[in-house]
Amino acid sequence: MKKSVFAIVISLLLFTSCSEYQKLLKSTDPELKYDKAVEYYVAKKYDKAISLFDDVSTYYRNTDRAELIINYLAKAHIERKDYYTATEYYKTYVRAYPRGRFTQEAKYMLAYCYYLDTPDVRLDQTATVQALTAFQEYVDLYPNADNKDEANKYIQELNDKLAEKELLNAKLYYDLGTYLGNNYLSAVITAENALKKYPSTKHREELMIVILKSKYQESLYSKEDMRADRYQSTIDEAYTYKNEYPTGKFVKQADDILKHLQRIMPEVSED
Template sequence: MHDLMSTPKSTSRARAFPIQSLRALMLASVALTAAGCSGFGGKSEFANIQEDPADQLYNEGLALISSGSYNEAVKKFEEVDRIHPYSEWARRSLLMATYANYEGGNYTDAIASGRRYVTLYPGSEDAAYAQYLVAESYYQELSDVGRDQQRAERASAAYREILEKYPNSEYAVQAREKLDVARDQLAGKEMEVGRYYLGKRQYLAAINRFRTVVTDYQTTRHVEEALLRLTESYYALGIVQEAQTAAAVLGYNYPDSQWYRDAHTLLQKGGYEPEENKKSWISRAFSSSGSLL
């Protein structure tokens, strides 16, 4: 029995994987009832299925998903877990409850049930999908960079878990793309705070923020500006060699960037040119040749 036969692969929110028809899900569950999940060996745990409403509740839950009644669907799946907690029906129901919660916009509940699934069934073929729904739930609540970025941090961690635990799953590519977006959001927050300190002439505080972008979010679109702001901050403090290094690394990697032209102009006004100090932390954050790692 293949678990993915009865698992939707994505939702309507710009997923990379089209959802399987609910008719197919119902047919798969009917087959499960008839065959008794013979793959488990021994006496079928569904031998007395006629006396147990688990399969009926499960299929009712699928029908409710099909009609868009996600909250009611969750109730059906939770009832399966209550009535038959250690069955294959319960396992499937927990995954479908996660999906229904996600589709219904109940992201906190989707995260809770998705995490529970991964904890209870780490070896399941659907564990990667459950983890993906957890990450997507965090992702759907990303706020703009002007607000707290806790959700972005948790989304990043959830996507990284997919890449670490399920690198060969069909969700890995999507996870990497979404991880880049979440990391870009976190870098944007650091830049916003850094620019605030820079405007207040609190240069050391500003440098700490821009340094985080250069060291931790080097592959995001914010790294160019971060290097310019480091040039400005160090130059304002009179630490010219670090300012020159920031500008040199910026110029090496982004020679056509407006940020580099601004950094170069700033140094020239003082009679300096971009020049890399190989011992600088800025240089060490990049490869020995000055190119991005």
Template sequence: MKKLVYILLSVLVLNSCSDFQKVMKSEDIALKYKTGEDLFNEGKYKKANRLFEQIVPKYRGKPQAEKLMYMHSMCFYKLEQYYLSSYRFEQFVNSYPNSEKAEEAAFLSAKSYYEESPIYSKDKEETVKAIEKIQLFVNSYPDSKYLSEANELVKELDFKLEKKAFEIAKQYNRIYDYKASIKSFNNFLLDFPGTTLREDALYYKFNSEYNLAVLSIKELKQERIAIALADYNALLKAFPNTKYLDEANDLKEQLEKEKTNESKS
């Protein structure tokens, strides 16, 4: 019985494939449109798009073109081909700005850019572009039902940029380039005043100031110790119960000893 069921299923699959190939080879664009639409509704986006790619140019300027272009774009999105879906949805909005699907298409185009954004450690160009595209959508559709999701996407993308800038500054600290680390953390705190990484940035900036101070030549040591202690105070003022309290207090104690020794010498 199981063997019979398997044979019947195999025959159905083969017939289905055979029917699809016949439609692919057919010159009947109406048949391809209808078959593609059915496949699209069944969630068979790869097959549907193979048919749509054949007939999109032939329906240009016809009443069916709007729906066809929407389905064609959505297939790319569902297949996670986001570079193509962003482009196709943009084309759709430009071609049919008054369509009832225009708002959704504009959002999915912007979201496709978000999906293309790499992890924070990679180049930030695509992330910046994604933020710009989503912001453009928000400006164009300020009352959109997608507004809340769009804002969340921007928040995630912004954090990628914050994380990248933070990790660059922290990397300078790791490789003992304390001047570059301090400068980078200063820029980070200016560029991202509301960052969730503020506590970490303040600590590592202080850590870099500490190391720069203790490694300084005699003529610069007192001045740099004072700057480092000011950074310690800034950290504790912003985060009295900071998770770095023990480490920060240890560094402060060392700075106080260095300060005393310098005063005696």
């Protein structure tokens, strides 16, 4: 019996709440709609808040309240994990209010929304590049911002993600080997470009070993007149790796390559 009464009370409350919301949607009072939209936002009823803010946005256009509405809408969409729509609102705000009271926050949140929307590293990284660019612009514009260190942390993380994407591409070329061409050379070029673009990446050691292994394999498949130079280039690469990572996790691979090439180098010289 108590459960039945409780269920009835809940149903009545829900009905009352829905009725109130439906009346608000039909209301022609923008002040009431705005105030209720703020209430819904504070109560974390973001769908209802968004609908009401959308309804009154035209009425308050070119007023001080318009800034608040765009800011509320962007934040509400973030809470709903709709980061794409949130970025659109933040871009709208920055365009409309380049010196507005929320401009700095909007530029940071725009970058953060791009960051939240970045996909798995194996997928297209357009959003990652957008996030990186936006965060870099933010720290350039606001070098003394309280959240500058946080922005720089995201910049490093995003750089690492793009470097990892290039690492995966380089590894793919390496795995393809000589299939339909010299994929070892493509692996070297891809990894070397990644190191130039992201020199402080946490994937640096892995990129370097891909370069070494690719050069090694390329040298083994080389024509006789090119073999000696490529052997020497590979040996130089092995020492470069060992100098930078004397206790690295790929030292044994580097040593094995060195031993093999140093053993066969005299044979090449004699040829």
